[in-house]
Amino acid sequence: MKTLLLLLIFFSLTTFAQQKTTIPFQLTEYNNLSVKAVLNQKDTVQLMFHTAANAVTLTEEVLQKITSLKFDRTDSVKSWGGNDNTSRFSKSNTLQIGSLKWENVPIWENKNSGQHTDGKFGLDLFENKTIEIDFDKKILIIYASLPSKTKRFEKLKLSFQDEMMFVEGNVAIGNNYYKNKFLIHSGYAGAILFDDQFVATNKLGEQLKVTDEKQLKDSFGNILKTKKAIISNFSLGKIKLNNIPVGFFEGALGRQKMSIIGGDIIKRFNIIIDAKREFIYLKANKLKGFVYSNV
Structure with a gap:
């Protein structure tokens, strides 16, 4: 019994x-x-x-x-x-x-x-x-708890601040490599948006060739104009993506205070986020090699 x-x-x-x-x-x-x-x-x-x-x-x-x-x-x-x-x-x-x-x-x-x-x-x-x-x-x-399938994913540390998730990413521009913290932002349709301080500190405006300009509109209709460029690769942990479109601002704006990875990056991974928001688990999916959206 x-x-x-x-x-x-x-x-x-x-x-x-x-x-x-x-x-x-x-x-x-x-x-x-x-x-x-x-x-x-x-x-x-x-x-x-x-x-x-x-x-x-x-x-x-x-x-x-x-x-x-x-x-x-x-x-x-x-x-x-x-x-x-x-x-x-x-x-x-x-x-x-x-x-x-x-x-x-x-x-x-x-x-x-x-x-x-x-x-x-x-x-x-x-x-x-x-x-x-x-x-x-x-x-x-x-x-209710972490599934066992996470063993087949790459585990990355999250920082969880003000109910937002950040992960470290590595940026390659030509022969130069930079680390930065990125907000995981599925509400942003684009791939990557750099924060103003990251752009200014590393003089990215001098290294990036502007390919276009886009208007970004927030939830209340406020409009910001961003410059577009292409970086050679971007990696999260061991997973690398090539020829990624990025957005950035130049000048003393100070408005874009955090770098972002948006939907055009996020959709290329199957993702598991643990209950305490301490770790994110990534696995490249069938969208990884798709052409980037012009959004």
Whole structure:
């Protein structure tokens, strides 16, 4: 009887450890992960999974169609491109994604989200859970504990600051090599964006040949112009990518305070993020060799 009881306890613990929830997503042509969600058991929306966000937001456009949301106040908020922004706030909603359901979810209003999405959600919904992003199968998998498959992935240290994940990357420009910390930012459609200090300290503006200029627009419609160039290679751990488009700013802007790896890099890996946000596990997938997007 004692042996049977121990076996039952072991089986229960094993079953719990292996619990997982699968959530399908669409990868848009703008490198956004679009996930179907239901608000307040009534309104269906497409939300972008944003690895650098810590709140649920909806765009002004979709809020003209939604009837289940009630706003409580208007807040002043800061954004990537400016400080003079206002956002309506709804303090308590239900949100369902796949079989997962959350109560008392606060929601903010934004002007923009990733193209073809109605808003966004971030890592905070999966607090203390392991997250897998499988681009080959186009699914998110949420685990109660770290899956054994991580043995087949490359393990890299994360730094987790202000609910954002950073990883060290290596940049090659000609014969010069530079290390830098990069924010993992699935809401940015491009490949890499360098921070102003990194550009200035290493005089990258003198080394990079500008190929184009692009406009970047944040969640509140603020516009910044960025210069585009190509670097010879970029590596995360032992995984190397070649001829990568990068964006950067020149001059005393001081606005771009962190370097970013965006969706055009992220989609080239199947990714597992541990529950404590201490490590990220990467494995190159079938998108690794695809041509980079002109976004």
